[in-house]
Amino acid sequence: MMFSRDIQQTQQIKGNTITNLRKLAKPPEAIMIVLDMALILMKRRIDPIRIDYNLDEPFYTPSKTEILRLLNFSGLLSTLLTIRELNDEIIELLAPYTEIKDLSEKARKAYQDLATLKTWTDKIQSYHAINKEVIPIKDKVQKAENSLRKASRKLARAERELERTEIGLTKCQHDFDVAMKTKQTYQSDYDALLKRRDDANTLISGLTGEKIRWNEQNKAFEQSIEKLVGNTILVTAFLSYCGPFNQDFRQRMLNEWQKQIQQRTIPFSDNFDIIEQLNDEATIGEWNLQGLPNDDLSIQNGIIATSNYRYPLLIDPQLQGKSWIKNMERDNDILITTFNSKMFRQQLEDSISLGRPLLIEDVDEELDPILDHVLEKNYFKIGLTLRVKVGDREVDVNHTFRLYITTKLANPTYSPEVCARVSIIDFTVTQRGLEDQLLSLVIANERAELERERVTLAHETTKNKRMLKELEENLLIKLTSIEGSVLDDPSLVEVLNANKRIAIEVKEKVSIAEDTKMKISTAREEYRPVAVRGSIIYFLMSEIVLVNHMYQISLQQFLGLFHDSIIKSNKIAATQKRIQNINDYLTYRTWFYTTRGLYEEDRLMFTLLLALRIDLRRGKIRYDEFEILIKGGASLDLNTCPPKLFRWLNDSSWLNLLELSRLKEFHDVIDRLQKNERAFKDWFDKESSDLSSLPETYENLNIFHRFLFARCISPDRTISEARNYIQDSLGIKYSEIPVLNLELIWEESDYKTSLLGLLSSGADPTSNIQTLAKKKNIDLFIVSMGQGQEILARRYLQQTITLGGWLLLQNAHLGLDYLEEFYETLIAMDTFYPSFRVWLTTETHSQFPIQILQSSIKFTNESPQGVRAGLKRTYGLINQDKLEYIETIYWRPLLYATSFLHSIVQERRKFGPLGWNIPYEFNQTDWEASVQYIQNHLDDMNPKLNISWKALRYMISEIQYGGRITDDRDRRLMITYAKKWFNELLFSSDFKFYDGYSIPKVKRLDEYIDYIDKFPLIDPPQIFGLHSNADITYSTNRTKSMLERIVHIQPKEASSNISGGGETRDKIVYNLANDMLIKLPKDFIQHEVREKLKNMGILNPMIIFLRQEIHRIDRVIRTVRNSLNDLQLAIDGIIILNDSLRQILDSIYDGRVPIDWARYSWESSTLGFWFSELLDRYTQYNNWLNYGRPKCFWMTGFFNPNGNKELVYKDKSRMHTSRGGATGG
Known part of the structure; x- marks a missing residue:
């Protein structure tokens, strides 16, 4: 191919090229050398070889004479092109020319057209070299071809012979095939008959094992068909209505529906189980593996979420439901978003059109209106395509689209419209479900191999059960899809055999798994x-x-x-x-x-409830004991109870004792009090709160029963006995709240965990945070939230995220709108500076974002209750260097005395007006300022002179602390404290603030702490300069407040089955309401009232007062009657139980006065007292109206007692004036 191209290039040399070259007097050297090579190729004579040194590079002298002859040869080019064969001599002659460096390039530059002759010469030489190797091969090929021709002739003869032979063989083979085909036909028919017989036997044998099960299922299906209507009613009602309710209420609804269906003679399944009706074990197992708890409520929630026509809205404060949905829909590429997302609308449209599951998380009580058409499934067809309006756009609907909505709100209130559009499901974690989850966590840490085995086993069991179900379904499908005889389908037997083999293996695995599961469960139950x-x-x-x-x-x-x-x-x-x-x-x-x-007021309540709940679960106390502890006799009516036997007991304590006597341990408490009245009264009148001196009849009570007895008979002792009970139940370390340590809280946090300080009067942690930031050498940026501060907060947040530091948002409750954005920023943050933290301070606010509250570490900075706790907190802020600041005998006693005073002035606030006329916000800065003044005074003091006590007392009592005091009597009290404790006697060995409270003679900080730890938890009121009655008032009020809060947080759905009463909560309230309605007096008939008042002198001021009082009591009676009637109707299900009626129901059950009643009436500690007073007030008004003005009035039984008192005084004054005037006349 290359050689041909060279021939073509050589043929393109033009004729005038040779002519022009011939005319040259002296052709170029390179061209002369090329033409010399042409002479050799054409085997012409050349001159003898001489070296020409005049050339650029010394070489042979060209044969000029012969070259001119060659140029005159007209067939030069054609002759060259016909040369095909060369001998070795020519090649040897050409070799020196070939080795000339860059000859081709020089020839091309000299004469472009003749340069191809050089290339042609080179190719001829290459052709000769190759041809030397090819010629012997060609000879061999020629010989081989000759041999092939001879062999081909022999083959042709053999093939003709073979053809004749094959013709004969074909005939024989045909005969043989006909015979064999006949044989095979007979054999096939025979084999088919045998196989048909074997298949029939196999089918009979294989299906015999299913006969019993299918017969049972057939009967069950027949029964199910008979009871289909009733079951369908129950299932649809459950899916439609039960989602928002807890397990107890769902079961009550199902029971009630079953009664209604039964009354209407509609058949339904015995032992109706909603889970069995709507799901199978394999699916439940898969849900459990995906994170759904295994309790009945959670499984029912899963059924409602996946089976309901309406899209589910999950009330999911613990995020259990959301986690399950994410795992369940993970393989379906679930999309997760929120209403606050900038891409929400696009994500919604994409999910609908692409058929992706969509989870909208953390919604509030209102849903975005853009969802209305989607939730209502207002789809319409355009051609064959379903579409829905999303806002102002139409979006194609993919049938695989699923929507889930979740909220963190624990008790949201949704409008009826929202309830109609979605299926609300209460996904609040149950105690059993949480126990199982926590048990898995414990086992995963303590017995990791056991937990791995359990999880693996659960996966295998679920897989095997699913396989069994599929095998059974496949077999039935195969049997029902056969047309004609079952023996006509050859794959049926194969399916049956495979099913039978796999089923046996799977059943064995399931059986082994169940046994293993029992063993694992036993081992797990240990924990x-x-x-x-x-x-x-x-x-x-x-x-x-x-x-x-x-x-x-x-x-x-x-x-x-x-x-x-x-x-x-x-x-x-x-x-x-x-x-x-x-x-x-x-x-x-x-x-x-x-x-x-x-907050401080809630800490004892929480600790007490913790001890009570643990002991309730342990069985150390009973639920009926717990009920009496928190409610006492609040539900009893004083008018219907036995009269009080002891004048030294108040009415509340008497009712408490009557309720206490229901317990077997105190069944004879009234008799014991009667027999030992003096001993009990002496104990009751003691100032000490110690119950160890109880009369001998009750000296052997355990600690809880002593606590219970004290709560019922002497409320002021409840707090101290609660602390004793807590120490006995939980341990002494629970009796005192630990000192706040911000450094420890900071170490527990991370960049996504905010640190939230709850503000209270005089307790702002800002200075503590600033001190800690300075100690850790971390930049602190402070933003006081309010209008327009969001910009600064946003800038500092980005700065601290990027460059590190702390951000403190003060008064965060004033920037609620920004907090949502702040939380989203933290959640979306991927990179952060290690030192980045966010601190917040806030007052209590009902709209504060739950997300931040649930993800933050909360702390309060209130002054702890008690002198011991106050001193420990103060000395917790002091280090050893502070104690050794000044080497003088005055420093440490003065520091201790100032700290003691600080605790006293703060602790007096708990006594209300008895402590301070005005509750001042004394805080840590007052103590710091006082200590700083003492330091400066001692530094500047002449060692030879004494302390200036007058100046010191003035600075502490009238400047540092006194600067906050505005009441003259409070100022006198503060000055008295200073005079009593800051004088020369402070350094004497016998100085003491009160018995047991002196100044320790120690030097080290740990010795001070040890000394303070020896103080009692409950301080005697005398240490504050108060009478013991002040502590009685404080303790009684605190007890009342604490018990009211405990009652308020009790689960409202608890039935008395827990306490052994057998009646539900609603039934108890219904009966109480019925009892009150029976006792409630009739309304005053207004025209009769007016007539009687007219006869009594309608313009008389006292009669006007009576008319106003009757009007107000009549309003109370009507309100109570209407409320109780509506409540009974609501409990019967005739009307809706709204928020107002629910509050009344809760209050009656708890023995409290409903808010709606108290709004129009008077204050009372219990519902029993309130209702008794209602009856007594009515009696007083009715007697006055019917029998005339009474000789004496029950003053507290009036709505306006001061008005009555003034009218009595005026009436009496007019009588005296009238008589005086007559006498004088």
Whole structure:
């Protein structure tokens, strides 16, 4: 191919090229050398070889004469092109020319057209070299071809012979095939008959095993068909109405529906089980593996969420439902969004059109109107395509689209329109469900191999059960799809055999798995007490949110504490001891974590409830005892109870004792009081709160029963006995709240966990945060939230995220609109500076974002209650260097005295007006300023002179602390404290603030703390300069407040079955309402009232007063009657139980006065007292109206007692004036 191209190039040399070259007097050297080569190729004569040194490079002298002859040769080019064969001599002659460097390039430059002759010469030489190798091969090929021709002739003869032979063979083969085909036909028919017989036997044998099960299923199907209508009614009613309710209420609704159906003679299944009706074990197993708890309520929730026509809205404060949905729909590419997302609308449209599941999380009580058409499924067809309006756009609807909505709100109130559009499902975690979850966490840490085996087993069991179900369904489908005889389908037997073999294997695996599951379950149950304890604590932590919205805690936070407790608790080989260690650590860790985020007034309540809940679960106390402890005799009516036997007891204590006598331990309490009245009265009148001196009839009571007895008979002793009970039940370390340590809280946090300080009067942690930031050498940026501060907060947030530092948002409740954006920023943050943290301070606000509350570490900075706690907190802020600041005998006593005074002035606030006429906000800065003044005074003091006590007392009592005091009597009190405690006697060995409270003669900080720890938990009121009655008032009020809050947070759905009464909560309230309606007096008939008042002198001021009082009491009676009638109708299901009626129901059950009643009436401690007073007031008004003005009045039985008193005085004055005037006349 290359050689041909060279021939073509050589042929393109033009004729005039040779002519022009011939005319040249002296052709170029390169051209002469090329033409010399042409002479050699054409085998012409050349001149003898001589070296020409005049050339650029010395070489042979060209044969000029011969070259001119060659140029004159007209067939030059054609002759060259016909040359095909060369000999070795020519090649040898050409070799020196070939080796000339760059000859081709020089020839091309000299004469472009003749340069191709050089190329042609080179190719001829190459052709000769190749041809030397090819010619011998060609000879061999020629010989081989000759041999092939001879062999081909022999083959042709052989093929002709073969053809004749094959013709004969074909005939024989045909005969043979006909014979064999006949044989095979007979054999096939025979084999088919045998196989048909075997298949029939196999089918009979294989299906015989299914006969019993299919017969049973057939009967069950027949019964199911008979009861289909009733079952369908129950199932559809359950899916439609039961979602928002808890397990107890769902079961009550099902029971009630079954009664209604039964009354109408509609058949339904015996032992109707909604889970069996709507789901199977394999699906439930898959849900469990995807994170759905295994309790009945959670499974029912899963059924409603996946089976309802309406899209589900999950009330999911613990995020269990959301986690399950994410796992369940993970393989379907679920899309997760929120209403606040900038891409929400686009995400919604994409999910609808592409058929992706969509989860809208963390919604509030209102849904975005853009969802209205989607939720109502207002689809319309355009051609064959379903479409729906999303806002102002039409979007194609993919049939695989699914929508899920979740909210973190624990008790949201949705409008009827929202309830009609979605299926609301209460996904609040149940105690049993949480126990199982916590148990898995414990086992995963303590017996990891056991938990792995359990999870693996669960996967295998679910898979095997699913396989069994599929095998059964496939077999039935195969049988029902056969046309003609079952023996005509050859694959049926194969399917049956495969099913039978696999079914046997699977059943064996399932059986083994069940046995293994039982063994694992037994081993796991050993650790059940840890899960139980965790569940008790979590539900209590969740319930205190009802006391204060700011006490929110998420399940994830609790699980973190739970895991932390397992890891950090003392490990020991003995299982029971290890369980005890985990429970002890968990209880204290969660108590410590929770109480530091509670206000002081709620800490004792939480600790007491923690002890009570744990003892209730242990069985150490009974539920009826617990009910009496928190309610006492609040539900009793004084008018219907036996008369009070002891004048020294108040009415409330008498009713409490009557209720207490229902307990077997106190069944004879009234008799014992009668027999030992003097001893009990002496004990009752004692100032000491110690119950160890109880009369001997009750000296052997256990600590809880002493507590219960004190709560019933002497409310002022309840607080002290509660502390004793807590110490006995939980331990002494629970009796005192630990000192706030911001550094420890900071170490527990991370960049996504905010630190939230709850503000109260005189308790702002800002200075403490600034001190800690300075100690850690971290930049602190402070923004005081309010109008327009969002811009600054946003800038500082981005700056601290990028460059590090702390951001403090003060008064965050004033910037609620920004907090949502702030939370979204934290959640979306991927990169952050390690030192980045956010601190917030806020007052209590009902609209504060739950997301922030549930994801933050909360703390309060209130002054702790008690002198001991106050001193410990103050000395917790002091280091050893502070104690050794001045080497003088005055410094440490003065520091201690100032700290003691600080605790006293703060603690007096708890006594209300008895402590200070005005509650001043004394705080840590007052103490710091006083201490700083003392330091400066001692530094500047002449060692030879004494302390200027007058100046010191003045600065402390009238400047540092006194600067806050505005009341003259309060100022006198402060000055008195200073005079009494800041004088020369302070340094004497016998100085004391009060008995047992002196100044320790120590030097080290730990010695001070040890000394302070010896103070009593409950301080005598005398230490504050108050009478013991002041403490009675304080303790009684605090007891009342604490018990009211405990009653308020109790689960409202609890039935008395728990306490052994057998009646539900609604039934108890219904009966109480009925009893009150029977006792409630009739309304005053207005025209009769007017007539009687007219006869009594309608313009008489006293009669006018009576008319006003009757009008007000009549309004109260009508309100009570209408409320009770509506409440009974609501309980019967005739009208809706609205929020107002629900509050009344809760109040009656708890023995409290409903808010709607109290609004129009008077205050009272219990419902029983209030209702008795209602009857007594009515009696007073009715007697006055019917029998004339009474000789004496029950003053507190009037709405306006002061008005009555003034009218009595005026009336009496007019009588005296009238008589005086007559006498004088």
